[in-house]
Each structure stands twice: as C-alpha cells, then as structure tokens.
Amino acid sequence: MKQRDRREIGKCFGTAVLGPRGQLVIPVEARKDLGIDAGSKLLVFGHFEGQGLIFIKVEAAEGLLNMVTSKLDEVAKLIRGSKTSNVARGKGNRN
Numbered sequence: 001m002k003q004r005d006r007r008e009i010g011k012c013f014g015t016a017v018l019g020p021r022g023q024l025v026i027p028v029e030a031r032k033d034l035g036i037d038a039g040s041k042l043l044v045f046g047h048f049e050g051q052g053l054i055f056i057k058v059e060a061a062e063g064l065l066n067m068v069t070s071k072l073d074e075v076a077k078l079i080r081g082s083k084t085s086n087v088a089r090g091k092g093n094r095n
Contacts, residue, residue, distance in 0.1 A: 026055075 013030035026036060034057070036042070041058040 011033070013027040013033075016024045016026060018024055030036065036057065042055040043058060043061050045054045045056070046052070047054045
C-alpha cells in the first residue's frame with residue numbers, strides 16, 4: 001500500500017455555502033470522485049483548531065476501525081504471550 005504524506009490535505013473541490021437551514025451542498029465533482037450519493041452517511045469531525053470540518057464516509061471509518069481493532073488484537077496476543085513466557089522462565093514482574 002502506498003504511503004501518503006500526513007501533511008497532505010488532499011484535493012480541493014471548491015466551496016460550499018451553508019444554507020439557512022444548516023445544510024451544505026457538496027460540490028458535484030467531489031460527490032462523483034468520492035462516490036457520495038444522496039443518502040450517504042458521513043461522520044463529521046471538527047479540525048484545524050475549531051476552524052474547519054472533516055467529513056468521512058461511515059463505511060471508510062468502519063473499515064479503518066476494523067483494521068485497527070484486528071491489529072490491536074494481534075498486539076494483545078503478543079503481549080499476553082510475552083508475559084506468559086517471562087513467568088514460565090521465572091522472570092515475572094518484580095516491583
């Protein structure tokens with residue numbers, strides 16, 4: 001998988017104007033490029049010290065969460081295995 005520069009913001013799709021009922025219209029190019037259709041669910045996060053918003057498709061966030069969870073499970077198994085092998089060798093935690 002290609003690594004991306006964490007400082008990269010991404011493509012700018014233009015502007016959106018907040019309507020009187022608090023609604024934003026996402027530019028059509030952004031909707032097409034990102035596969036966002038009517039009814040798509042987006043998570044909304046505050047960012048840039050309260051000066052901006054980030055929108056993430058729910059299914060993308062679910063995929064990321066699943067990946068992180070599986071990696072955490074692997075790390076937890078390694079930690080448990082390490083503790084078990086230390087205790088078996090008489091090198092338990094001695095404070």
